[in-house]
Amino acid sequence: MIADFLHYDFLRHTLYTGLLIGIIAPLLGSFIVVRRLSLLADALSHVTLAGIAFALYIDKRWGIVAISPLYGGMIFSVIGSVLIEKLRSVYRAFQELAIPIILSGGVGLSVIFISLANGFNTDLFNYLFGSVSAVSQTDFLSILGISIFIIIVILLFYKELITLSFDEEHATVSGIHAKWIHLLFIVLTALVIAASIRIVGVLLVSALMTLPVAAAIRVSKGFKQMVIMSIIFGEFAVIIGLVTGYYLGIPPGGTIVLTAIFILIATLIYKRIRTAYKGGSSDESTRSRQYA
Amino acid sequence: MKQPAVTMHNVEYTYDRSSVLRQIDFELPRGSFMGLTGPNGGGKTTLIKLILGLLKPDKGQIHLFGQPIQTFKDWTKIGFVSQKSNAFNKGFPATVYEVVSMGLTGKLGYFKFFNKTHKEKIHTAIKSVGMEAYTNQNIGDLSGGQQQRVFIARALVSDPELLILDEPTVGVDAENVDRFYDLLKKLNQEQGITMLLVTHDTGTMTKHATDIVCLNKTLHFHGEPDDYTSLTATDLSKFYGYPVNLVEHDPDEKEELS
Ligand SMILES: Nc1ncnc2c1ncn2[C@@H]1O[C@H](COP(=O)(O)OP(=O)(O)OP(=O)(O)O)[C@@H](O)[C@H]1O
Ligand SMILES: [Mg+2]
Helix, strand or coil: CCHHHHHCHHHHHHHHHHHHHHHHHHHHHHHHHHCCCHHHHHHHHHHHHHHHHHHHHHHHHHCCCCCCHHHHHHHHHHHHHHHHHHHHHHCHHHHHHHHHHHHHHHHHHHHHHHHHCCCCCHHHHHHHHCCCCCCCHHHHHHHHHHHHHHHHHHHHHHHHHHHHHHCHHHHHHCCCCHHHHHHHHHHHHHHHHHHHHHHHCCCCHHHHHHHHHHHHHHHCCCHHHHHHHHHHHHHHHHHHHHHHHHHHCCCHHHHHHHHHHHHHHHHHHHHHHHHHHHCCCCCCCCCCCCCC | CCCCCEEEEEEEEEECCEEEEEEEEEEECCCCEEEEECCCCCCHHHHHHHHCCCCCCCEEEEEECCEECCCCCCHHHEEEECCCHHHCCCCCCCEHHHHHHHHHHHHHCCCCCCCHHHHHHHHHHHHHCCCHHHCCCEHHHCCHHHHHHHHHHHHHCCCCCEEEEECCCCCCCHHHHHHHHHHHHHHHHHCCCEEEEECCCHHHHHHHCCEEEEEECEEEEEECHHHHHCCCHHHHHHHHHCCCCCCCCCHHHHHHHC
């Protein structure tokens, strides 16, 4: 089944790009999930959409590709991420407020640019739900560059990121520049989202960042192991999702996310069976009374 | 003579409008084991946050190891176990090893990776609090007292010269409280680590501390455990009940402060 993917150029670029985002999305997603910022990815993906719509609008209005949608999305997304960090420091006690503000701002801008460009077209549909045929060689090379950059930065700042995610006060006391590491983290998240949108689409990109992590967190010990497992799950979801999406003629965003959900369910069942087999319910998530 | 670990001179601090600390003159000599006590809301945590640089005093000067706090850079000389340590996200997927390793993050600095020596240090710190059997367990799966010991290991792993503990024994059972104080005493006596310990458990504290400080907006007592235990009940009830009226200094304190 995968033969087509290696045979046709456009599919090959999609597959390779998919393999890259299968690494970087769960990698960043691991930090997002443990910091309870899952909605952050949603906010940024809608800002990215505004950037994409902006690039498409310029293209349509003046017939020039001033910026490619990939870079348009990336620029908007990074600006959005910096704004979120700013808003979070303004509303110290209500940090989650930053997320709906930026999310609605992103949707508002998107609507404006889309209607200025005379409404929906298939291109935009591809951006919403992903596409198997949309990745050009240039896009692939850009995303390859971004992915390498992201992985290197995460490796360099891994210990600061995990220390800060676990206990911000302790991190600050031990001399870590919390503000700068936060900013770095959120900008990286913006880059990952912009890179992933071609394949999974605006609406489902946050799922690829969080679902593999949600599955991994149930069956792993420690942070490092969770990151590795979430990347394995992410790759599974991307490969299976891309191939089935292609053969069924469905946007891959849908099939990738559904595969990720199946993986999640499988890990939940596995965990259930294992705890049942052990004879006890050591499952910390079941706070309800154990004698039904 | 070495500079004291901490000195505060006429420090004041106010949150928004309510004044929390006033006229704080205080010295924490190196190698001492100081117990800090006082009623809820007396400002103990605030005092500690000032020492850690998490808050800036409105007035007065703070010196750490003889250096003005504004220019102090050696933050890894200070280990800290917060009152809120146990409020972390219990689902956070980090092993005991990973949590303790976080104590080295600041000491190592940016762009550095853990090497073999660091890894041994982490194992030694875990052993020193008797948690080696749990090295690869998730922190959230441990009991409250065990978690607290892991946080102490995290504070110890960077070889601090001053260890600040804000009510570290809350939720720890009596037997483990004793073992915990023994551990602190050992660190204090064998490794010369200066201790600043906040606790409401004055009974246990007077048994172990070398210095005792009572804080309720201002310093009400600063002396040795024996002097503290000889305070009369009326002294104490005044201290807890009518903080503003009683700012008497006893001679011992004058001696230590001058
Ligand atoms: N972030 C804050 N904003 C405003 N006021 C605060 C803040 N933190 C503490 N306070 C106030 O400062 C006073 C001192 O608080 P602090 O936490 O230092 O007391 P404490 O001695 O540590 O008490 P406890 O024994 O309960 O831990 C209290 O009256 C409290 O209401
Ligand atoms: Mg306190």
